[in-house]
Amino acid sequence: MLKINNVTKNFGGLCAVSNLSLEVEQGQIIGLIGPNGAGKTTVFNLITGFYNPDSGEIFLNDHYLNNLKPHQICKLGIGRTFQIVQPFPDITTKDNVMVGAFLHTSNLGNAEKKAIEALDRVKLNNKQNEKAKNLTLLELKQLEIAKALATEPKLLLLDEVAAGLNENEIDKIMELVLELNHQGVTILMIEHVMKLIMGLSHRIIVLNFGHKIADGSPEDIRNNPEVVEAYLGKEE
Amino acid sequence: MDITFSLPLLLQSVVSGVFLGGVFALIATGLTLIWGVMKIINFAHGEFLMVGLYLVYFLVTKLGINPYLTIPINFIFLFLIGALIFRVNIQPVLKDPVMNQILLTVGLMLVLQNLALLFFSATPLTYDNIYNRITYSIGPIVFPLANVLAFIGSLIVILLLGLFLNRTDTGRAIRAASQNSEAATLMGIDVSRTYLIAFGIGSGCVGIAASLMITFYYVSPTVGGFLGLIAFIIVVLGGMGNIAGALIGGLIIGLGETVGAALLPGSFSRLLTFLIFIFVLLFRPEGILRRGE
Amino acid sequence: MRRIKISQPVLIVIIVGILFAIIPVCLKNLPTKDYYLHIIILILLYAYLSSAWNILGGYAGQHSLGNALYLGAGAYTSTYLFVKFNITPWIGLVFASAFCALLGWVIGYICFRYGLKGGYFALVTIALAEAAVYLITNIKQLGGAMGLEVKWLGNKPLLMQFDGKVGYYYIVLVLAVFVLFLLTWLDRSRFGYSLVAVRENETAAEALGVNSMRVKILANVISAILTGIGGVFFAQYFTYIHPRLVFGEGPSVQILLFSIIGGLGTIWGGALGSLILIPIAEIARAQLGGAFAGAPLLFYGSILMVVMLFMPNGFLGLLQSFYRKYISHEKSVYTVRPRER
Numbered sequence: 109m110l111k112i113n114n115v116t117k118n119f120g121g122l123c124a125v126s127n128l129s130l131e132v133e134q135g136q137i138i139g140l141i142g143p144n145g146a147g148k149t150t151v152f153n154l155i156t157g158f159y160n161p162d163s164g165e166i167f168l169n170d171h172y173l174n175n176l177k178p179h180q181i182c183k184l185g186i187g188r189t190f191q192i193v194q195p196f197p198d199i200t201t202k203d204n205v206m207v208g209a210f211l212h213t214s215n216l217g218n219a220e221k222k223a224i225e226a227l228d229r230v231k232l233n234n235k236q237n238e239k240a241k242n243l244t245l246l247e248l249k250q251l252e253i254a255k256a257l258a259t260e261p262k263l264l265l266l267d268e269v270a271a272g273l274n275e276n277e278i279d280k281i282m283e284l285v286l287e288l289n290h291q292g293v294t295i296l297m298i299e300h301v302m303k304l305i306m307g308l309s310h311r312i313i314v315l316n317f318g319h320k321i322a323d324g325s326p327e328d329i330r331n332n333p334e335v336v337e338a339y340l341g342k343e344e
Numbered sequence: 345m346d347i348t349f350s351l352p353l354l355l356q357s358v359v360s361g362v363f364l365g366g367v368f369a370l371i372a373t374g375l376t377l378i379w380g381v382m383k384i385i386n387f388a389h390g391e392f393l394m395v396g397l398y399l400v401y402f403l404v405t406k407l408g409i410n411p412y413l414t415i416p417i418n419f420i421f422l423f424l425i426g427a428l429i430f431r432v433n434i435q436p437v438l439k440d441p442v443m444n445q446i447l448l449t450v451g452l453m454l455v456l457q458n459l460a461l462l463f464f465s466a467t468p469l470t471y472d473n474i475y476n477r478i479t480y481s482i483g484p485i486v487f488p489l490a491n492v493l494a495f496i497g498s499l500i501v502i503l504l505l506g507l508f509l510n511r512t513d514t515g516r517a518i519r520a521a522s523q524n525s526e527a528a529t530l531m532g533i534d535v536s537r538t539y540l541i542a543f544g545i546g547s548g549c550v551g552i553a554a555s556l557m558i559t560f561y562y563v564s565p566t567v568g569g570f571l572g573l574i575a576f577i578i579v580v581l582g583g584m585g586n587i588a589g590a591l592i593g594g595l596i597i598g599l600g601e602t603v604g605a606a607l608l609p610g611s612f613s614r615l616l617t618f619l620i621f622i623f624v625l626l627f628r629p630e631g632i633l634r635r636g637e
Numbered sequence: 638m639r640r641i642k643i644s645q646p647v648l649i650v651i652i653v654g655i656l657f658a659i660i661p662v663c664l665k666n667l668p669t670k671d672y673y674l675h676i677i678i679l680i681l682l683y684a685y686l687s688s689a690w691n692i693l694g695g696y697a698g699q700h701s702l703g704n705a706l707y708l709g710a711g712a713y714t715s716t717y718l719f720v721k722f723n724i725t726p727w728i729g730l731v732f733a734s735a736f737c738a739l740l741g742w743v744i745g746y747i748c749f750r751y752g753l754k755g756g757y758f759a760l761v762t763i764a765l766a767e768a769a770v771y772l773i774t775n776i777k778q779l780g781g782a783m784g785l786e787v788k789w790l791g792n793k794p795l796l797m798q799f800d801g802k803v804g805y806y807y808i809v810l811v812l813a814v815f816v817l818f819l820l821t822w823l824d825r826s827r828f829g830y831s832l833v834a835v836r837e838n839e840t841a842a843e844a845l846g847v848n849s850m851r852v853k854i855l856a857n858v859i860s861a862i863l864t865g866i867g868g869v870f871f872a873q874y875f876t877y878i879h880p881r882l883v884f885g886e887g888p889s890v891q892i893l894l895f896s897i898i899g900g901l902g903t904i905w906g907g908a909l910g911s912l913i914l915i916p917i918a919e920i921a922r923a924q925l926g927g928a929f930a931g932a933p934l935l936f937y938g939s940i941l942m943v944v945m946l947f948m949p950n951g952f953l954g955l956l957q958s959f960y961r962k963y964i965s966h967e968k969s970v971y972t973v974r975p976r977e978r
Contacts, residue, residue: 156844182846190844196837207834210827211846219827259846385756436946442756443700447897448945450702450890454938458931569886573767576760612775618768625761626751 109134109294110155110186110263115164117150117318124150126318128164132263137285137295139305139326142315143338148298149191151315152265156188157181168263183211187261189252191268191298197241201232201251204240208258226258229291230284246277253284257293264288266297270304282307306330314338352484357606358599359485365598366495367553371571372578372590373502374549380585381522381542384434385442387449390572391456392547396422396554397563398464404471404558411473411558412493418551426547427540434543435536453568460565468564475559490559497556501549506587508545518542522585577621646821646904654814657681661803674802676919678874680911681806681813682867686888687895687907688816689863694893695902696829697856698836700755703762704892706744706769707737707861709883711868713773716785716878719796721778726797726873733865741861745854766884773880784879787872797873805874812870813908816863820904832856833902864892887934894937898944914940 110132117125125147132138140148153159155166157178166173171184187208196204202223209222227233230250235243240251249269256264266285270278282304289295289308299305305312305326312329314322316338322329329335375389396418403414433452437445475490509515520528521538529535561567578597582589597617604613643651660677664670686708694700714736715729724732744765748758774782792800799805823829834842835849842849872878882888895910918933925932 158840158843177848178843179846179848182844188844190841194838194841194844196834196841198837199833203830203833207830207842207847208845210830214827216825216827219830255841255845385760433942433946440945443759444945446700446702446756446759447893448942450886451938451941451945454886454890454934455942458935458938461931462925462935573764580760609775615768615771615775618764618771622761622764622768625757625764626747626753 109169110296111165111167112151112155113165113167115154115161115166117147117154117159118162124318125154128315128318128320130313130320130323132294132296134262134294135289135292136310137289137297137308139309139312140296140298140315141300141305141312141329142321145317146315147318148315149267150318152188152267152298155181155265156186182259182261185260185262186265187256187259187263188265189249189256189267189269191271193245193248193252195240195243195248195251195255198239200237200239201243201247201254202227202236204251205254205258208255211259222258223254226254229257229288230254231280245272246280249273249281250284253288257288261293263294263296266295266299268298268300270299270301278304353606354603356485357602359487360491361599361602362595363487363491363495363598364602365595366498367557367594368571368574368578368598369591369594370498370501370553370556371550372575372582372594373505373587374546374553375575376579376582376585376587376590377505377518377549378543378546379579381518382434382438382539383442383584384438385446385449386434386546387446387572388429388452388456388568389546389550389575390568390570391453391460392422392426392568393550393554393571394460394563394565394568395425395456396551397558397561397567398460399551400554400558401469401471401563404473411471411475411555412497414558415497415552415555418555419548420551422551422554423544423548427544429547430540430543435539438539453572457565457568464565466565468562470562471558473559488560494556494560498553501552502587502591505545505549509587514538514541574617577617580621580624644821644825646824647818650814650817650821653817654810657810657813658807661806671802674806676916678802678806678809679919680915681809682870682874683891683895683911683915684908685809685813685816686864686867686892687899687911688813688820689860689867689907690892691820691896691902691907692823692832692863693856693860695896695900695906696823696832696836697853698832698902699853699856700759700893701762701857701860701889702759702893703764703766703889704860704864705884705886705889706762706766707741707864708868708871708888708892709766709769709773709878709880710737710740710861711865712872712878712883713779713785713868714865715869716787716872717779719787720785725795726869727795730866730869733869734862737861737865737868738858741858742854744861745857749850749853749857763886763889766886766889769884770880773884780879782879784877784882785872787876787878789876797869805870809870809874812867817904817908824904828852828855836902890934890941891937894941898940 112128112130115125115128116123128151140151142148150159154161155173157173157176157180160175168184168186173181173184196207202220205223205226206219209219209226213219213222224233224236227236230253232247232250232254235247240248243251253266253269269281273281278301285295285297285308309326311324312326313320314329314335321338322332322335324332371393375386378384378386378389399421400411400414400418403409403417404411429452433448437448473490475493476488478489480487480489509519517528517533517538518541520531520533521535525535528538574597578590578593581596582591582593600613600617604616608616657677661674664673667673690701690704711733714733715726718724718729718732719726748761753761773779779785790796790798792798794804797808831842831847831852834845834847835852839849868883871883895914896906897910898914899906899908899910914937918936921936922932
């Protein structure tokens with residue numbers, strides 16, 4: 109579904125991503141891990157059009173994504189959440205999600221319905237009319253996902269959804285991600301919380317200093333000396 | 345459209361431009377200090393100058409004080425006014441969205457302008473003085489003493505300000521606060537007092553400029569509008585917080601005004617100035633002369 | 638038979654429209670009626686202009702401080718065509734709209750293509766309006782500093798000229814009602830949501846498929862066209878325009894002030910603001926005598942300062958926090974700026 113071929117991205121003198129190739133197949137949950145600064149969020153930004161690759165290609169099925177703008181890539185079916193949540197603070201939760209829902213409909217009633225559905229899926233419908241700036245961190249994360257879901261993505265990119273959450277909340281997120289995947293959403297997620305990655309991923313890709321250093325099942329990764337050496341992250 | 349060209353005229357306009365530019369630079373220096381330190385866009389800066397001009401006018405005509413002796417008086421007066429306005433109006437909104445700050449200073453601009461219109465009429469006032477009438481000449485080029493003194497005075501003040509910022513503790517505190525107010529606080533600097541002083545000095549500069557300008561410029565309630573905008577353009581050209589930039593920018597704009605007026609018909613030179621301003625804002629908002637501050 | 642559901646805001650606009658429509662009839666026999674009609678015309682005109690601004694400034698969050706640029710562009714276009722070619726302002730209106738659309742598009746494109754935001758965008762818009770003042774002052778054919786006069790040919794509705802105030806009153810009432818209907822639609826439309834999204838968080842908006850540049854430019858163009866049309870009316874009503882009058886900071890500040898007071902990004906912001914402030918300003922002008930022309934601006938400047946210092950959410954924001962509990966929650970994107978302390 110998603111193909112990244114030999115993509116490189118430089119910022120000034122710093123090489124953030126170097127000759128990266130990876131594939132995500134439909135229906136999978138793929139984990140993307142690596143120490144801080146490994147280039148993971150850069151990869152997300154490259155996929156979603158916030159950055160353009162210096163070299164290499166990115167494909168979504170047959171669509172060539174390289175020079176597209178974020179809104180165009182969203183229309184093609186890639187949704188994302190941000191590491192630091194990016195809500196629309198001064199409007200209600202439902203209105204937040206409706207912005208996403210309007211992608212595929214111009215009818216207010218339909219958008220509202222879709223928004224409520226999405227909020228349902230993330231279990232946030234009790235906070236429909238609360239302004240986003242009043243939500244807790246967990247709720248904001250749920251909102252992030254709901255917004256992306258409303259755009260009916262084929263591929264969902266989750267950027268450290270579990271960061272800052274406690275044990276209980278992490279479990280809730282895990283359930284949610286699993287459920288979404290069962291409902292047909294392909295997921296590529298960046299995480300530091302190993303419980304989430306190991307528990308959910310069909311496959312894990314490990315980045316270090318912009319290079320891919322491993323690509324395999326959770327077992328393989330756990331036992332890969334290079335990965336262990338690089339930085340396996342905090343065992344939560 | 346007839347473009348007249350004569351070398352003496354051109355040279356004269358260059359000389360006049362440099363002198364004018366010096367004074368513009370002084371006005372802009374005050375603004376760039378405020379903008380650079382507090383990231384506040386003070387739309388009322390021109391109006392401070394207007395207030396300073398009225399004060400000087402009063403001092404020289406009613407009290408008969410020599411214009412150049414009013415420099416310290418005006419500096420102190422404008423410093424205090426600036427400090428007061430800062431305390432009452434600016435400080436409360438420092439943490440608010442930028443737009444609110446802008447609108448506040450726009451409101452202040454309107455209030456000052458129209459209060460002046462209310463108390464003094466719109467009729468421009470000029471101060472007849474000897475400095476304006478004494479001129480030196482080199483060949484066909486004329487140097488009115490008033491302009492020369494204004495230029496020299498501006499340069500001195502700008503230089504002193506530079507020294508102040510680099511050599512004194514307060515100056516360094518200002519620079520520290522402008523770069524990173526949190527770190528500055530952690531280092532024991534009273535940031536809000538520092539801001540107050542910076543705002544006061546920025547306003548005081550404009551007071552000095554008024555003292556220097558009274559000998560060759562007119563006084564009216566709307567004086568601040570144009571000069572304030574010019575100050576902005578200079579600050580954007582030279583880089584926010586960049587005093588050397590303000591000097592160079594001032595000279596460029598000053599030259600633009602005079603040379604442009606000599607070469608182009610009507611106010612087209614002024615239009616050109618605006619277009620350059622817009623261009624810089626679009627493509628190099630940190631200023632044409634990029635200097636780390 | 639399908640029941641046509643009229644939303645609450647639309648109903649309010651209809652009622653208000655009807656109320657204002659019968660005012661001239663009520664005042665018919667009052668000797669000072671022209672004075673009151675004049676005030677209401679001002680209120681309606683600025684409700685219209687401010688609401689047009691609110692689309693760009695309130696909903697989209699791009700605070701233009703120089704919307705007078707389009708006011709002047711519209712005014713000069715129609716007046717020049719009238720004075721030079723005897724083209725009726727009703728047709729001139731079309732030209733004015735087209736010109737302002739183009740202007741709005743070009744300016745919007747240049748500004749937003751380069752990601753100009755917040756304070757810098759405000760500065761550019763101010764610079765453009767000021768530049769217009771200087772530009773027009775230098776063009777003799779447009780009257781230069783002396784401006785243009787709309788020559789009075791008597792009561793000719795086809796030339797948008799009327800004896801007395803009533804003709805102008807109904808034109809501006811139609812404008813105001815129209816723009817309010819437009820806002821009721823915008824408030825609950827896909828376009829309106831995308832405007833608010835861009836205002837609240839441009840990055841997030843992009844990630845949800847909103848083309849932020851296109852949205853901002855479109856908002857600018859719409860605002861420009863509407864303001865330009867207002868400029869045509871302005872010229873016809875005041876019959877004399879000069880650069881400082883139509884391009885200056887006076888109209889620009891009033892236009893945005895009323896929306897700020899009335900509520901940024903709300904349907905009623907511009908209307909409420911003008912309704913509240915214009916009468917007070919006019920009283921101030923009357924009290925201080927005709928000699929002091931700056932009374933309204935002094936008043937507006939003070940209000941601007943007071944609001945920024947003490948209640949940046951405007952009156953509507955104040956009301957809203959009380960009303961929240963009593964009005965049903967099918968309210969839309971009410972978008973009052975928070976005081977971020």
